Amino acid sequence: MEDARGKGKTKCAPSAAAVARSTMLLLAVVVFVVWLVIWAVFPTRTYSSTWAPKLAALTGFGKQGMRMMLFVSPVLFVYVVACVYLHLHKDSDHDTESRTRGALGTRMAAWRRPVLVRGPLGIVTRVELAFLLVLLALLVWFYTAYVTAEFAKIRIKLPGEKLWQAQLEKAARRLGTAGSLCVALLLVPVARGSSLLPLVGLTSEASVKYHVWLGHLAMVIFTAHGLCYISFWASTDQIDEMLKWARTRMSNVAGELTLLCGLAMWATALPRVRRRMFELFFYAHHLYVLFVLFCALHVGVTAFCFVLPGVFVFAVDRCLRFLQSRARVRLVSARLLQSQAVELNFAKSPCLRYSPTSTLFVNVPSVSRLQWHPFTVTSSSSLQPDTLSVVVTSRGAWTRKLYEAVSSLPPSGGHLSVSVEGPYSAAAASTRFLGYDSLVMVSGGSGITPFISVIRELGYLRGAAETVPAPRLLLVCVFKTSAELDMLDLLVPVSGGLPAISGLDLRIEAFVTREGEPSAGDRARKQPGREVWFKPWPSDVPVALVLGSSGWLWLGAVVSSSFAVFLVLVAALQRFYIYPVDGDTNHVYPWAARTMLNLLFLGVSVAGVTGAAFLWNKQGSAADEDMKVKSSDGTTPGMSPVALLHWAGGVDREMESLPAAQPLVQATNVHFGHRPDLKRMFLGIDGENVGVMASGPQGMLEDVATICSSGPASNLHFQSISFTW
Known part of the structure; x- marks a missing residue:
């Protein structure tokens, strides 16, 4: 034990x-x-x-x-x-796997540390550099041996x-x-x-x-x-x-x-x-x-x-x-945020299981018949067995057209034809997270989306089995404007799940870099996002495993x-x-x-x-399965208490109406007008095995990797999540 x-x-x-x-x-x-x-x-x-x-x-x-x-x-x-x-x-025991991976991770930590950070190859760990050197050595040997033999005859x-x-x-x-x-x-x-x-x-x-x-x-x-x-x-x-x-x-x-x-x-x-x-x-x-x-x-x-x-x-x-992409999947609802982001909630088969930080490729024919775009899944297949969620932020022509298409629909109904490929994930990612004493997640802008699925999954595992050791969690999220703070609303899924998340040892440090602290009037004028519910079509199917x-x-x-x-x-x-x-x-x-x-x-x-x-x-x-999707009737998705704390008037009333939210609200701090001092924050974290995950712009990833590769940070194990390819 x-x-x-x-x-x-x-x-x-x-x-x-x-x-x-x-x-x-x-x-x-x-x-x-x-x-x-x-x-x-x-x-x-x-x-x-x-x-x-x-x-x-x-x-x-x-x-x-x-x-x-x-x-x-x-x-x-x-x-x-x-x-x-x-x-x-996939059927292995989470507790055993977390202990095994934790021990293995400690032995392999030196190989996973970044050795090259700011260069043409991007962020390269020692094991990646070893792979590259072995490949180059094999190529040199292969060519040299061939040419030598050819020249001899x-x-x-x-x-x-x-x-x-x-x-x-x-x-x-x-x-x-x-x-x-x-x-x-x-x-x-x-x-x-x-x-x-x-x-x-x-x-x-x-x-x-x-x-x-x-x-x-x-x-x-x-x-x-x-x-x-x-x-x-x-x-x-x-x-x-x-x-x-x-x-x-x-x-x-x-x-x-x-x-x-x-x-x-x-x-x-x-x-x-x-x-x-x-x-x-x-x-x-x-x-x-x-x-x-x-x-x-x-x-x-x-x-x-x-x-x-x-x-x-x-x-x-x-x-x-x-x-898989030939089918039209059932889109249950969408949550529109003031920051021009939209959360799409799909119906999914209960037997579909995926790991946190999984990727789903989405095609919307009404926006573009040919373009497929990857998005990080923000839902947890354990906490939300019947729905799968992704978040789309308005960063280009395709995403802006999608936001406009969803926002133009009436709240009570509508239909949007969507096809998907995936989700694709690494094996047993949740057990890898369980192997850490502490887990630090650093995000920039929409880079917060991979960590939403991590927090939801760890919340479920912590609540489902008290013997599963959940790591201490620190979420450091950096936004350009205060409007992007509503991305924190997504920590609470549409179908609920606040009790599971609030049971985690979680601390949230949010930084707004281009604005000062808003006045009380600005907070009062802040409106919560709205929800759109979609009407099902007979031909729509849930997101399911392509081979069962x-x-x-x-x-x-x-x-x-x-x-x-x-x-x-x-x-x-x-x-x-x-x-x-x-x-x-x-x-x-x-x-x-x-x-x-x-x-x-x-x-x-x-x-x-x-x-x-x-x-x-x-x-x-x-x-064998009941392929009927859930009715669109149900409770309205709830707003995250984080946004309610920082933007709504009458905080006391909100706290009384959401008593389970108090631990999560108290764990959240918002800072305006400056960036986080990541080095001070990282080096102040106790624990022999601290995971550091970063998602966002390349410059931020390089800053985090530089800190984790330094001598004093020998207990920090870096992992980047990037879509800048």
Whole structure:
């Protein structure tokens, strides 16, 4: 047993489920390391002289079958193991998990501390820097070993060709091979529903950083690859090679189109362009479809096996997202705030469980049919089993149009068509928060929204089980104007929940930086936000799990089954269609046709298996669950006592009408005209294990990370939540 802060604990025997999870996690790590070792050995003579002949004979399908086994199967195996791990993990005991994660967090604290803060890479922890250095070392080794082997057996093929020109051609070719390692991992971080992200504790928005790093590396290498080939062709009077599409070998035109698509995505993704012209970036990034297509046509099916794992994982995820987004979800109500923010409350299936700080992607066809925007979920699936909430602040054209559309509806009724994708979250985020002695949450403006879900979830866990140790909470929120203080109203959900929140050891320090303290008249004139209730349509459905309550198991089954179908189709193509043609010495099967057939089989296998699994679960959910949404009749959402304390006249009357709110009101302080002294506040917090979460502008995140990485702050464990990608 242990006390409220995790002291004086005795060792408990791990459960069978915990042992199974640990075994699967170890197995996944071992297979992934083996996959990296295969990449490291691939350019050596050991592979080409010893491994390759034996493996080609073992598979029976030549180089393509061999590379499927070495480069594709290990990644998909890890993916399926991760699905089973997460399925078992979701039912784990919160108290045991919090103790385990707390102990592990203490040992791993040094690795999670920021080591680089203000630089081109953003905020980088030691474990992230180690990952980047390992990747760079692997790339350098891979390329160096390949070039060394190629130079040792180089031969002059063209009349008048010089040695340096032959070396340039070999160096250019192997740059393309090295770039395939980056592309092999490029799409994995942006597969939002992937099991690989929560396996390592990543959310969909946090993993975008790794996609950006890999994208920069890939485009630098591929650009050098293209320029080296152009230089080689120009120096050997073969510039016409740029216009050739070979029938039975690499197509130069396809490679050039691949590079052009990549450069367009790369240029529009630069921070200056992306932030000023987000729609250009958004639509240009859909060129990834042509990038993958032309890349496959350029390198052929055998070399395409290098990048197939990431493409396969992303294709399954994209197909599931498409199927989920076709439904129109039931919007129950909206809460309009004076700061031009709106809280959207959706009906959700009770079996849908998600972690705090989860992300939901929202599309409103009446505002824009094509645009999807991510928002942090502010509700708790434990405290609010039937509703899911997000907050949209007016920061751009899309959000302003949405606010206007909702505010124009009458309070008593109306309808707004909405589609969603997600929610996406890391595994067991709530148990990670429970592992801290104290939890400090620093927000800037709308950055408070992730912490609303954290506070609600911890309030529920603290009230549901007295043995669960809840950390001391400090919420430091910085706003530009006093109108934004109504964001604190969102601490209390529409459906209630104040008793659970008021039971927490919570202190709120709110700072208004651009205004002085308002007069009594201004407080009296402050009006609370209003609510809008929506009328249900028969076709509306609650937000639900795309693959049902056993979604992780179904996802593992979908990936393994679709890959098996793909292998069967490719094997049949090879055995009964391509080999008879290639067996004739006068004919060689066209490179492009073979590649297109493989891509067609990939699409058919993924779409067919994923669609069948989706329809099966949809029918089962309709038969087993009551899919009727709640009636819109009910109590009016209540205002937070925080706003009532600082803005309403007659504080005594409000306190009497809300006696449960007194602890929360007394814990709140509002400061006007200055910013918080974060360093003084952080260093004054007691506890060996203090979590610090920051959400807001990049400058604020860097300030918090700088404090947490300093020597005196050895007990502070930093985590950033940012949507500035």
